[in-house]
Amino acid sequence: MVLAMEEIRMKKLSLLVFMLMVLPLVLAACGTAQECPQCPACPECPTCPTCEACPECPKVAAGGQIVAAVKARGKVVCGVHTELLGFGYLDPNGRNVGFDPDFCRATAAAVFGNSEAVEFVPLTAAERGPALQTGEIDLLVRNCTWTSSRDVQWGNFVGVTFYDGQGMMVRKASGDTTLEDLDGATVCVTTGTTTELNLADAFRSRGLSFTAVTFEDTASVYSAYEDGRCDAATSDKSQLAAVRAGFANPDDHVIMDITMSKEPLTPVVPAGDDQWFDIVKLTLYVLINAEELGVNSANVDAMKGDANPSIKRLLGVEGSFGQEDLGLATDFAVNVIKQVGNYGEIYNRYMGPDGLAFELPRGQNELWSDGGLIYAPPLR
């Protein structure tokens, strides 16, 4: 008798254990089952515990669901870099700063009139695509190169904010100025990146030979270069400029006037919401046009009285350039410029002559009117 009770108890215990183990599986199965109608835009029933429990979802217009989600949340969720000086890094208090987070702040200023209505999500390189595809982030501003296949798979690329390219750093004493001068040289490079492939392509296409010294992490590449183990080090020009500024004697090193790859760095939004795509694009156009028109965070209020009709339109004094159609305030550009600054101000804040990060001459990132590539459609 005792033994029978015993077994029953044992069975009860086992059953409990069994239930504990199976429960998550059952839940998971419902979450992924195909026949269970999923209603992503249905806040009443995001999980669909059973197929019957899932109500009929309200119809949402083809566009606008990201905008609606952003407004409901009261924050723009931005995927950013946290370990790239100048572009996305942390200040000593842990605030996200850099060229990319500031673009994100500009977007928040456009939507909410508050540049701090932002939530930053640090992303690794591998997470960028999935984070966009799953809609975990509203905006990716993470030093992301615009390529055709990414454009097809990830979402919508807003517009180039920074033209980078792979460069080459050598010692000034070597006197090397062209790739031909580097025939037979040893070059320090990070392994397994496109940087390594571009390097090989550049040398092979010119029929030159070189020895690559590869390292896993960035710091080792430059330590090795500084110790004289390589004649040259290669990476994106912005990174070379950052590293050069950190050397004991920056002036002993030069970044050669060679560009071995095209790296148009571009913010990306998830696919499927044209309204959100347009809002972010318009924010970028405002930043660039403001610099072109000489409107900056210091003079934005005074500029409202300017006679130039383009400036009047930009600041919402008269006319319109489509901002109301997107649900933005008529004078949203004032908030953007006042709180974040124009394109040039953002650039100089981090990479200007007295920038917080390092100095990098604008080069291709000058306005088109100053011989660079930064160009935005007119606001009208």
Add this chain to the structure above:
Amino acid sequence: MTTTHSAVLRPPAAPGPLEWLRKNLFSTWYNTVLTLLAAWVAVSGVRSILGWVFFTANWSPVAGSLKLFAVGQYPLDQIWRPGAIVLIITLLAGASWRIFGGTVRTFALALALALLVAGLLPVRMNLGLRLWFLANPILTGAGYLAGGLRLVRTRGLAVAWALTFPVTILLLLGFKDSAWLPRVATGVWGGLLLTFLLAVVGITASFPIGVLLALGRRSKLPVVKTMCILFIELVRGVPLVTILFMASIILPLFLPEQIRIDRVLRAMTGMTLFAAAYMAENVRGGLQSIPRGQEEAAKALGLNGFQTMALIVMPQALRAVIPAIVGQFIALFMDTTLAVIVGLVEILAIGRIVLNSRTDWLMLDSEVFLFIAVVFWVFTFSMSYASRRLEAALGVGKR
């Protein structure tokens, strides 16, 4: 009948230091050469390391980013919240010292002393931080006094420790639309704070799950047994990195768009399940070491199945595998650094962030990583020290 009295000889006296040296280090000419060589290597090694630590190394990235290392991006105006948690812990540590003594005393004292020394350091520090440092040892003292109270002694302390974890989470997270405790998203939790949270959750949650899995694997019910074996073998056959990747990248692709599982929660779940599978095997090893007679004897005494397991078998089984379990905990603590691939900024990620926050710090990776290694060593060594003391207290290997 004659009894022979054999004189009891005293054991030989311990050799004097010179004698010891001669016997152990300079017994033959080649031992002498080896001793001198080893001494030279040791001295010059230590000298160059110390020289680097005190003169060559540039510790400014560490000294200038202590806030980041401690709590990551946790907002500066809310920093009193993690501070309050440490105060609670030092208070409870004081009470535990009074009640348990022994190893607990060592830890409570070490913690209080470390914070006291930090509070007295002659460096520039804001007053609030200095007062916070000094409040910690005072609270340890207060806790020690409170430990004498009957209420604390009987039940209060256990309840307080059990409440610490939920209080910690609520305090850190805050509440939506609250003026006093505004919500702080988990995305900004970081540094040592996050490392600790991941480790504590992983350790405390994986232990019961692991025990259940181990029992399930030994169950006579085929379904339970199969499920447990399946889970254990599946998880053990996959690297932790893969599980974290699954949790962070693949899982969201399967879930409906509106569901955003918190990143910290994702990592915690992945680590807990991973650790539980290993824990199950450790516990099963312990269970197998208990002779069948123990169980039979318990049943003969009239204990039921649950009592047999909880009172007779499991305590002995766990006692036998303390080193393996603690080893597992230490491994889990160090594995928290893998959370970096899910985009969580635990202390190692903070190290990389700090290196990349100023041009003149870009190349100082030796200093930053050495600092992180020392931090890890302090905690893992404490864990293994505690386990050794626990084994000694339980007499593992002696009786």
